[in-house]
Amino acid sequence: MQKFSELLEKATRFCDYLAGFCLTATMLLIVINILLRVIWRSPITGTIDYVNVLSALTIALALAYCAVKNGHIMIDLVVEKWPARAQALVDSLISLLSLIFWIVATWYTVEYGITMMNKGVLMSTASIPVYPVLYLIALGLSALSVVLLHRTIQNIRKVFA
């Protein structure tokens, strides 16, 4: 389990590095586009679409590491006062419910991607297909689901410890 935890942290951190790369690329693309627009009056065609793709990647790839680092905000006012085992039980149920939801969300994002692929939907100005973005969002959500699965197992172990 310890090895799996370390592997999961490394994998999600790698995704976070990719997200950071996409963030930097977004900023540079926008600034270069402004310079080209102002100086040579020749902006990069489809900048908005490229920014949309890069934004989606930045968010999707950072979701799992954010969860690993407990970055998704929660309110801890009631449960923290309960006994440790009761806390672990509540945490197990909450992480299990979250896991089920994000698996469903991942599955339907993939299905939505398949629909877009079959219809051949393209982005309006850059003329690039929409479906790879949906698959990458699904990838980010599946990484989040793996983090939640790991957390659920850890919490259940605490209940029976």
Added chain:
Amino acid sequence: MSPSTIGIIGIFIFLLLLALRMPISYAMAIVGFGGFAYLTSGPAAMDMVAKELFSNFSSYSLSVIPMFVWMGFLAYYSGIGTRLYIFAYRCIGHWPGGLAIATQTACAIFGAICGSNTATAATMGAIALPEMKKYKYDDSLATASVAAGGVLGVLIPPSVIFIVYGMATEQSIGKLFIAGILPGILLMLLYQLAIFILTKRDPDLAPPGPRSTWKERGQALRGGLGEVLIVFAVSMGGLFAGWFTPTEAGAVGAFGVLAVALIGRSITWEGFKKSIFDTTRTTAMIMLMVAGAMMFGRFMAVSRVPFDVATWTSSLALPPWAIMGIILAIYLVLGCFIDALAMILLTVPIFYPIAVDTLGYDPIWFGVIIVLCVAMGVITPPVGMNVYILKGIVPDVPLEVIFRGIWPFLGAIVVCLIILMLFPQIATILPQVVSG
């Protein structure tokens, strides 16, 4: 059961999940999905989830958020905040309470390049608290003044909370940004007045610091203030002048802070990397919350709860200001428990139609009032985020000591709210001037 009843049950389930420490974004998404599925159909709800995730994650208008968040983190890691504090401190640090007053000025100026209250409080806390400790400032006043100063970062543009309000209500982000400037300055002055009154009554709370020479002040002026003015002028100036979209203004701002930091050699490679990863993490947190709130909002819309609340409110035999007072009271109570961003996303779809469509208030003014209200939540017990950040910087000061010092600053925010209610022009005049 009627759709409204299902909507109200959904709100209770959401609050239950929050109490059981489910992340806010997950709880909004799960209840939104479940409620929408119950009131429409399973396949429609699944379709809604996939579409909301895609449309929010790949939205050009929402891509403004990571840009301004990164701009703030770059400013934080490049030490611009530190240089700003030194400038303010050299100008007025020798007054009684001067270091705390200088902190408010530095927070307000830092807010011009940082849209986050927590980053503003963390930046100023790290530099201002050791100085105040050195000059034997009362712990309660010192910590509370920094925590409260963070609120200025939300009001003074750029501000992530204004961006989210603008997205939720389809209002111009540029107008909202510019509308926050005068209320932000007003709040800074009210904070400073509160510190002045406190130190007048009890000079031992905040003894005077050392007096700087004019040469030292001149040197400090060239540091942080010059950097902020350049970046603010290019980024916000371009936005207000209509040259840039908000996303472009954010990217130019982030690029500007990075350029200034590289030229001044004030950011390390490690600091640059940290700024990126703090931004990706914060962006993931915010954007999942936005997507979750959109799902919850879709459920609320089909349940007709916002419509029923608006109808009920308009049937009340109360003057508009009294209804507005009730709305603000609800915000103040909720703000004690719920994160500012989540609160904007959850409540604006319900209260915005009442305030703007039914009562006829100006949407920009309402935005400023609501942002100020939810920002209060970052310094109120029991979950005031800024207070916990300060506690992290000075672990030896108990939480209750920090919260005790917060009251005069909360009073200043309430006075600011009352002034803005009485004189809405303070928030609306600049957007009117800019848009002609």
